[in-house]
Amino acid sequence: MSTPAKITPISGFPEYLPAERIVEQRFLDVIRETFELHGFSSIETRSIEPVDRLLGKGGDADKEIYAVSRLAGDEDDAKWGLHFDLTVPFARYVLENSGKLQFPFRRYQIQRAWRGERPQEGRYREFTQADIDVVDVGELSPHFEAEMPLVIADVFSKFPVGEFVIQVNNRKIPNGFYQGIGLTDVIGTLRIVDKLDKIGPDKVKELLVESGATPQQADQCLALAEIRSEDLSFVDRVRSLGVEHPLLDEGLESLANVIRTGLAHAPGRIVADLRIARGLDYYTGTVYETQFVGHEDWGSFCSGGRYDALASDGRNTYPGVGISIGVTRILGLLIGRGLVTASRSTPAAVLVALKDDESRDAAVAVATALRSRGIACEVAPTAAKFGKQIRYAERRGIPYVWFPGAGEPGDEVKDIRSGEQVPADAAAWSPPAADLMPAITRTS
Amino acid sequence: MSTPAKITPISGFPEYLPAERIVEQRFLDVIRETFELHGFSSIETRSIEPVDRLLGKGGDADKEIYAVSRLAGDEDDAKWGLHFDLTVPFARYVLENSGKLQFPFRRYQIQRAWRGERPQEGRYREFTQADIDVVDVGELSPHFEAEMPLVIADVFSKFPVGEFVIQVNNRKIPNGFYQGIGLTDVIGTLRIVDKLDKIGPDKVKELLVESGATPQQADQCLALAEIRSEDLSFVDRVRSLGVEHPLLDEGLESLANVIRTGLAHAPGRIVADLRIARGLDYYTGTVYETQFVGHEDWGSFCSGGRYDALASDGRNTYPGVGISIGVTRILGLLIGRGLVTASRSTPAAVLVALKDDESRDAAVAVATALRSRGIACEVAPTAAKFGKQIRYAERRGIPYVWFPGAGEPGDEVKDIRSGEQVPADAAAWSPPAADLMPAITRTS
Numbered sequence A, B: 001m002s003t004p005a006k007i008t009p010i011s012g013f014p015e016y017l018p019a020e021r022i023v024e025q026r027f028l029d030v031i032r033e034t035f036e037l038h039g040f041s042s043i044e045t046r047s048i049e050p051v052d053r054l055l056g057k058g059g060d061a062d063k064e065i066y067a068v069s070r071l072a073g074d075e076d077d078a079k080w081g082l083h084f085d086l087t088v089p090f091a092r093y094v095l096e097n098s099g100k101l102q103f104p105f106r107r108y109q110i111q112r113a114w115r116g117e118r119p120q121e122g123r124y125r126e127f128t129q130a131d132i133d134v135v136d137v138g139e140l141s142p143h144f145e146a147e148m149p150l151v152i153a154d155v156f157s158k159f160p161v162g163e164f165v166i167q168v169n170n171r172k173i174p175n176g177f178y179q180g181i182g183l184t185d186v187i188g189t190l191r192i193v194d195k196l197d198k199i200g201p202d203k204v205k206e207l208l209v210e211s212g213a214t215p216q217q218a219d220q221c222l223a224l225a226e227i228r229s230e231d232l233s234f235v236d237r238v239r240s241l242g243v244e245h246p247l248l249d250e251g252l253e254s255l256a257n258v259i260r261t262g263l264a265h266a267p268g269r270i271v272a273d274l275r276i277a278r279g280l281d282y283y284t285g286t287v288y289e290t291q292f293v294g295h296e297d298w299g300s301f302c303s304g305g306r307y308d309a310l311a312s313d314g315r316n317t318y319p320g321v322g323i324s325i326g327v328t329r330i331l332g333l334l335i336g337r338g339l340v341t342a343s344r345s346t347p348a349a350v351l352v353a354l355k356d357d358e359s360r361d362a363a364v365a366v367a368t369a370l371r372s373r374g375i376a377c378e379v380a381p382t383a384a385k386f387g388k389q390i391r392y393a394e395r396r397g398i399p400y401v402w403f404p405g406a407g408e409p410g411d412e413v414k415d416i417r418s419g420e421q422v423p424a425d426a427a428a429w430s431p432p433a434a435d436l437m438p439a440i441t442r443t444s
Helices: A018-037 A051-055 A087-096 A143-157 A172-180 A186-193 A196-210 A215-225 A233-239 A246-265 A327-334 A357-372 A386-396 B018-037 B051-055 B087-096 B143-157 B172-180 B186-193 B196-210 B215-225 B233-239 B246-265 B327-334 B357-372 B386-396
Strands: A048-050 A066-070 A080-082 A105-114 A126-135 A164-170 A270-273 A286-292 A302-312 A317-326 A340-342 A350-352 A377-379 A400-407 A410-415 A421-424 A440-442 B048-050 B066-070 B080-082 B105-114 B126-135 B164-170 B270-273 B286-292 B302-312 B317-326 B340-342 B350-352 B377-379 B400-407 B410-415 B421-424 B440-442
Touching: A018 A105, A018 A126, A018 A143, A018 A327, A018 A340, A018 A440, A048 A051, A048 A087, A051 A080, A051 A087, A087 A105, A087 A126, A087 A302, A087 A317, A126 A143, A126 A302, A126 A327, A143 A164, A143 A246, A143 A270, A143 A286, A143 A302, A143 A317, A143 B357, A164 A172, A164 A246, A172 A186, A172 A215, A172 A246, A186 A196, A186 A215, A196 A215, A233 A246, A246 A270, A246 A286, A246 B357, A317 A327, A350 A357, A350 A386, A357 A377, A357 A400, A357 B143, A357 B246, A386 A400, A400 A421, B018 B105, B018 B126, B018 B143, B018 B327, B018 B340, B018 B440, B048 B051, B048 B087, B051 B080, B051 B087, B087 B105, B087 B126, B087 B302, B087 B317, B126 B143, B126 B302, B126 B327, B143 B164, B143 B246, B143 B270, B143 B286, B143 B302, B143 B317, B164 B172, B164 B246, B172 B186, B172 B215, B172 B246, B186 B196, B186 B215, B196 B215, B233 B246, B246 B270, B246 B286, B317 B327, B350 B357, B350 B386, B357 B377, B357 B400, B386 B400, B400 B421
Parallel strands: A164 A270, A350 A377, A350 A400, B164 B270, B350 B377, B350 B400
Antiparallel strands: A048 A080, A066 A080, A066 B066, A105 A126, A126 A317, A164 A286, A286 A302, A302 A317, A340 A440, A400 A410, A410 A421, B048 B080, B066 B080, B105 B126, B126 B317, B164 B286, B286 B302, B302 B317, B340 B440, B400 B410, B410 B421
């Protein structure tokens, strides 16, 4: 094969070395296993959608679409683009298959997506997301809004990443509150308050007043946004601001239900945080963000919310609630900063050594016996000196080297970390459970 | 979210319903698990490559590349295309990371690829491949050529698909043979003989004579191509044709080694078939194809071979041997024709029923207890009548419905297939192993 050009990475399109990929696989395995334990069905969608469908979604103006067309294409090639999230294709999938799906439909989807944005640390142009959504026809029961963060708490508590916190708000709270104090541009006000973390309260107040609020209204918006509680006390703190509106009541009741459920089933993981807004216009109820404690500067790793109309086909409306784990964002932090490592670069737990070329068949038979009991292994590539074969294992982090016939007539296996070598039978020996698969370790 | 256009599938971009996706997942799980047992490390590459790299690969002229560019792009957008296989990106990955990889490097890669070809049954424009390759620096030991089909035989023997056969040839055999009988256009001759299955021996002979062979030479080419054996008898049959060439000797020795290894470790799975050529020019030694017995008309589901130069960077050459499972092709046959089905459309083995809305917390606690022991479940969406909740489970194929408190004070669980309902403790009960995960069944 020819080598047409100098090889350089493409910015924003991350790739991993084998040991890093093992870390990624472990995270993906935990996510999938947990989603399935919670009864979500897997789907995958094609990577492309018609461009008009991708553009049809409101709100997220800063996204950039990658167009796809045949290189040798004719003029009337279909206008396709790579999907930039998993929500737009899921909404289309629900409409396309609505007659064949069972509602409420609980689905998870772990796939790549693409955005042509400027790459920077923690932002990628090709990335993997892991989404769960529950979607129903006509009406969606509110308890699903309380269930989402329980699933996410279950996933994140299995990651080797330390503490995390899921921040929850309900869009009806600021919505009703703003109307209750006489502000009518709810979305505009939300967008300004959403900048609180970046620009601080003084600047937010300034922007609110510029947009038409009185200083007193601006102060009330800030007072609401500063409310945060791990328990139900946020309700009284909002009430003490003295604002009345039916939407506010609805939002408080709904958020109280989410927090109450969190206290019962995932204590300490889920907090009410009334500054959380999420930029996307189509969220109508509960919204979620997730941060790692100590890495708040990286922003949210897992976000989502409730939408009254995930999809609509004229006859039916499909409300939904969903949340999306930014897998590549998480790994960009953990792998990029060396916070999590794998103990080896191969799944193999054992290298079967080779005394001479004639004994390869016997070595393969040992490997087959080990594999039949779920022990990953490989046979040494050459009958080099044993010292060289051991170094082959060492360089890959393979913990055990197997020596067929070394016990005359039996076999022996050496733990090359301790140097201990013991008699072993390929039909019976197993490594300690901790060595069977590569170990994933938090390094700081 | 708006609905900009009528929703229709895009031809050649397959998507599955949840129960079908469970079949796909099971196949992918078997492939991954088996590759890992054989000590292959996972990598994934980005979906795009520079177009000049995609075009730089010879041979496969009928492929069509999908170009990718920013929809709102400027003129000097990089020229990227979606990869059309996993070999080109792997070769680039090896060159890019050669200083960080351990050689011989055993890698597997399970990813989507894209080709802008005319879709038809068994051919897709977006599809998943599962590749293994072993690549080394400078020299690659020939025993890896014998190892590849053992791994594939291990994978396919775990699929619920009936009999399969891996057909092996060595390009040096026809290469040396053709030269030995005085034909110099080896590639041209191979391309004609490769059509044997499609157009038959008379037409092949005609084409060979048209291209300059004598009728006697054409007959000898056909006689070679008709040789097939499950044991080593092919060697004598080739010898009996009376042709001598050093490359022919090399090829026969190498193929005999592959077949001998197959007889020892995967008897009945691997046959010598001297008509197998593989279209791609860059194969230089062993080549593989795989067919399902009874579905030969679908062609090969799993192909590959040895290349002396998978990649080269001026200083080093990287020879390799690899084989690729056409996952979407296999599933297109098995799912498309309804030959394999899943017993349910969700991973959930249990639906926890809900007596009334107030008991949701208790139902969630049951679900949490079951999940902590690896039992996938979900809580009923509403406190409907129990008959309705049972039908909810039935429609999804969930085999068990759990009734908290039904045993007053204990719980009970019902197998809704048999109707049998028994006392059960969420901290101890497990379903039979066969019900824990969806069952995948061959239906004909």
